[in-house]
Amino acid sequence: MTWATVPNDRFAFTRGTPVTYASSAHGRRTRCATCGSPLTFHTTTRPDDVDITVGTFDHPERCLPETHIWVSSRIAWLDMGADLPAHEEGSPA
Ligand SMILES: [Zn+2]
Incomplete structure (x- = not known):
């Protein structure tokens, strides 16, 4: 989401x-x-x-995307693109 x-x-x-x-x-x-x-x-x-x-x-x-969060729980076939910061869990503090 x-x-x-x-x-x-x-x-x-x-x-x-x-x-x-x-x-x-x-x-x-x-x-x-x-x-x-x-x-x-x-x-x-x-x-x-x-x-x-x-x-x-x-x-x-x-609304333009800035980062991906909760990457560890993404569905395997989803290609989110590699041009944005990605975090395995939530946003870093
Ligand atoms: Zn409604």
Whole structure:
């Protein structure tokens, strides 16, 4: 999945009210209340940021990739290109 990470104070839902649920001890996610699409991820390990699913943007092509994370769990046939930094797990601190 492709995520865009932005500061909390730079993000707001402009339509609808998502469903929020705890996805782990440190994570909270939202999904669309109508179709169930995953929308955001908040974690207490990065309390000032929110991750947003790029596939739900009106214009996802405007969001350019900067890095690959969690490469260790990618599906084997996926070619992500070799021109960006890649991290076996999450983003380095
Ligand atoms: Zn929806």
